[in-house]
Amino acid sequence: MxxxxxxxxxxxxxxxxxxxxxxxxxxxxxxxxxxxxxxxxxxxxxxxxxxxxxxxxxxxxxxxxxxxxxxxxxxxxxxxxxxxxxxxxxxxxxxxxxxxxxxxxxxxxxxxxxxxxxxxxxxxxxxxxxxxxxxxxxxxxxxxxxxxxxxxxxxxxxxxxxxxxxxxxxxxxxxxxxxxxxxxxxxxxxxxxxxxxxxxxxxxxxxxxxxxxxxxxxxxxxxxxxxxxxxxxxxxxxxxxxxxxxxxxxxxxxxxxxxxxxxxLIGKGKKAKLKNHATVKYQVEVHKDFWSNLLAEEHITEPVKQLERIKKEKENIKNFVSGIENSGKVWITGYYIDPNGKENRMVRINVIDTTKEGGDWSEDIQEASNITCYGDNIHPNLVGATPGKSQSNNSGSDKxxxxxxxxxxxxxxxxxxxxxxxxxxxxxxxxxxxxxxxxxxxxxxxxxxxxxxxxxxxxxxxxxxxxxx
Known part of the structure; x- marks a missing residue:
């Protein structure tokens, strides 16, 4: 060029x-x-x-x-x-x-x-x-x-x-x-x-x-x-x-x-968005006293075993919230009220919004595809560039x-x-x-x-x- x-x-x-x-x-x-x-x-x-x-x-x-x-x-x-x-x-x-x-x-x-x-x-x-x-x-x-x-x-x-x-x-x-x-x-x-x-x-x-x-x-x-x-x-x-x-x-x-x-540009933008978006379903918040109480209840005093027990409990929590076999089960945890009257939960699980990412330009990509078909002298319905039930798909006779x-x-x-x-x-x-x-x-x-x-x-x-x- x-x-x-x-x-x-x-x-x-x-x-x-x-x-x-x-x-x-x-x-x-x-x-x-x-x-x-x-x-x-x-x-x-x-x-x-x-x-x-x-x-x-x-x-x-x-x-x-x-x-x-x-x-x-x-x-x-x-x-x-x-x-x-x-x-x-x-x-x-x-x-x-x-x-x-x-x-x-x-x-x-x-x-x-x-x-x-x-x-x-x-x-x-x-x-x-x-x-x-x-x-x-x-x-x-x-x-x-x-x-x-x-x-x-x-x-x-x-x-x-x-x-x-x-x-x-x-x-x-x-x-x-x-x-x-x-x-x-x-x-x-x-x-x-x-x-x-x-x-x-x-x-x-x-x-x-x-x-x-x-x-x-x-x-x-x-x-x-x-x-x-x-x-x-x-x-x-x-x-x-x-x-x-x-x-x-x-x-x-x-x-x-x-x-x-x-x-x-739309394709590259959606790719970048999907690659840089981490899909996380749950956020688990653990009170700092939860670990000490757990170790005290199980009478674990050696530092190495304490670390191993904490690591194992983290895996238990992760498996509980992510395993499909646990669907519908109940997990019971304790909480206490401090002198100020505020509730302090030992474990709290927050569900994160996992709404589908990357759909911001759906209408734009359809418009761009239709314009491309127009430039190629092809009706979009003949090559499938207008997808979806809500789109203006023509009948069989029209096609x-x-x-x-x-x-x-x-x-x-x-x-x-x-x-x-x-x-x-x-x-x-x-x-x-x-x-x-x-x-x-x-x-x-x-x-x-x-x-x-x-x-x-x-x-x-x-x-x-x-x-x-």
Missing amino acids: KNKTNNRVRLDYIPSGVFEVGKSGVQASIETVEDSSAVFDEDGEDVSSTTLPGAKGYKYVNWGADNRLPYELIRLIGVDEVMSQNKLFNVLTCYGAGQKYNDYDTGRPTVDKEIKKWMLHNSIPSFMLEQATDMKYYFFCVSVIILSVDGSRIVRLRHKEACYCRFEKADDKGRINHVFYGNFRKSALREDEIEVLPLLDEKDPLGDLEVRMGRAPGKDGKKSIPTKDRKFAILVRFPTPGCRYYPLPNYTSIFRGDWFDIKR RELFTLKQSLEIAFHDLMYMPHNVVIHYNGWGEKVYPDVPMILLTTLDQNTDAKSTTANRINHNNDEDDN
Whole structure:
């Protein structure tokens, strides 16, 4: 993270402060929570670039001020229980009923042996989950297609994890020509540690691929000599305003606001309060004459035995008040009245209030969790962030409708994520056989004799070959 005089700075290394816990005024030192907004460059999109090692001198655009923004996002999400589960929920709802290649005639998953074998070799369910994860974390995903030796078919479709991808600085025409893949967690990379991938045109990857492979003419109307490259990257980006390279997901407003830090402070405050609160059930007061009377009654005069007897009697008192087997029993002790008329009890047991500690911020933590869910575009009732009988938990019908609404919001992501599949289908000559689809899961009512069914927004109208949405 960059430290700037006119901006926020990271608070990771600010010394621990003093935090007051409880009404008793007990002081507990706790670790200061960092300012989560400091991981973002407040001047807008940072387009500073770094030159890769090697003779070609490629330049990639840094992702964040110090090129570590994706890893900071992973860290911040990982320390928050609600947000990390929200991301998993978003990935699973985006996955829906899984990526399918549906038959044009039946609208059902294809039974074509060649296509099914290709899907099996490329582990399409894993590919879909990987792509959905990057889309939900970073709003973009990168896939790689690998062609056969003769360049006639796409034989492999692979995912490249977004946090290890960097984009080449755009040329004079504003086009990004390469994607670089490597472990950018390291401060310095060798040339052999970075994979350079030619990037197909973001808007028309299929057309660009066909031109490069000599299948179609270029802008000049002439076919070019086929390239020797057999591996190409396809970039899918969800648009965010003002970001030319790396999208800034909408959920990151959670970090740039205050509630993420407030939620962490509440957790640390409750932890400090619970750690520094000693739960004591009883206070036993013993008159100083009680011990001398006890020793006199038992005729114990030796100092060592006197100490042993007093210690044993203390254990007897402790066991009496704390043992569950003594519940309901009675302990009889004496007392006397002094010349001033004041009662002096030999033993007095005081019951200490053991009201549950650490509940001071219960409403605040619920509010912070709800705001986190709102920032992640998830209704709290769907992920259990609104617990308790007294909370506004919705009925089963409301939850079903909320889940259906959530699934329908994934259509925009699905339409973008179809891109690499469409490139494969049409380049391999399957365009008249199958089309990509991600059916949505719809929860049903009991009268339909099933728990759930799937439907799709990518229905094909066979009369005019257009989507019927």
